[in-house]
Amino acid sequence: MKLDAPVPGGPCWAELGTGDLEAAKRFYAELFGWRAQTDARQEAGGYMVAHLDGAAVAALSPLYQEAQPCAWNVSFAVTDADVSARLLTEAGGTVLVGPMDVFDAGRFAVALDPGGAAFQLWQARAFPGAGLFNAPGSLGWVELLTRDPGRAESFYTTVFGWTVGSSENYVHWGVGGADFGGMIAMDEKFPPEVPPHWLPYFAVADVDASTSTAVGAGGTALMEPTSVPDGPRIALLRDPQGAVFGVYRAADEK
Numbered sequence: 001m002k003l004d005a006p007v008p009g010g011p012c013w014a015e016l017g018t019g020d021l022e023a024a025k026r027f028y029a030e031l032f033g034w035r036a037q038t039d040a041r042q043e044a045g046g047y048m049v050a051h052l053d054g055a056a057v058a059a060l061s062p063l064y065q066e067a068q069p070c071a072w073n074v075s076f077a078v079t080d081a082d083v084s085a086r087l088l089t090e091a092g093g094t095v096l097v098g099p100m101d102v103f104d105a106g107r108f109a110v111a112l113d114p115g116g117a118a119f120q121l122w123q124a125r126a127f128p129g130a131g132l133f134n135a136p137g138s139l140g141w142v143e144l145l146t147r148d149p150g151r152a153e154s155f156y157t158t159v160f161g162w163t164v165g166s167s168e169n170y171v172h173w174g175v176g177g178a179d180f181g182g183m184i185a186m187d188e189k190f191p192p193e194v195p196p197h198w199l200p201y202f203a204v205a206d207v208d209a210s211t212s213t214a215v216g217a218g219g220t221a222l223m224e225p226t227s228v229p230d231g232p233r234i235a236l237l238r239d240p241q242g243a244v245f246g247v248y249r250a251a252d253e254k
Contacts, residue, residue, distance in 0.1 A: 012129030
């Protein structure tokens with residue numbers, strides 16, 4: 001993506017909700033080289049922040065509700081979480097949690113867009129979000145999969161003011177024209193039980209090698225390494241607890 005730091009409206013953090021924190025810690029350490037540290041405060045509930053080369057890059061979080069799936073969640077930076085929560089509600093979205101303070105780190109909310117895709121708002125205070133983007137082992141792209149792309153475009157441009165570009169079969173999201181993600185329309189190839197969702201992509205030096213590492217560590221390749229025409233080399237992976245994410249070759253320009 002063409003952003004290298006958190007900016008209002010852009011993705012600023014990726015957070016894994018998982019039923020086995022220690023297993024997830026081992027898997028992502030082997031795959032990306034992450035060093036995860038547990039927040040010692042009891043109120044944090046075992047929340048882990050993963051670091052790479054001294055920078056915070058993502059989080060591993062316990063599941064807070066019985067029905068919560070093991071999944072990756074994407075947070076978008078906002079200047080005022082309460083104002084953004086009102087905007088998204090007026091635009092047809094739903095606030096599930098918050099807005100609420102997270103110690104002195106910031107203020108956040110969990111929401112659904114009109115199609116049912118979950119995402120998070122993050123109003124930074126002491127913690128701005130990820131300290132590294134686009135480098136191997138860090139977040140480099142986010143993608144919305146939805147069954148109603150027209151409504152999704154209206155919703156997100158209203159709430160975040162995103163710019164929208166497109167190629168032949170792909171919509172690009174941007175902040176001031178700086179692309180950071182995209183959108184795919186879910187067609188009949190997607191089983192009905194797969195809900196709309198946001199999918200994070202992490203940069204890697206070698207997609208084929210990383211896919212092999214993920215499978216060897218107990219993960220699954222949902223889409224084998226593929227070179228996208230006029231795009232990057234990518235793969236879709238699922239970790240041992242069931243969370244899905246993408247990887248792409250860091251040398252490929254998004």
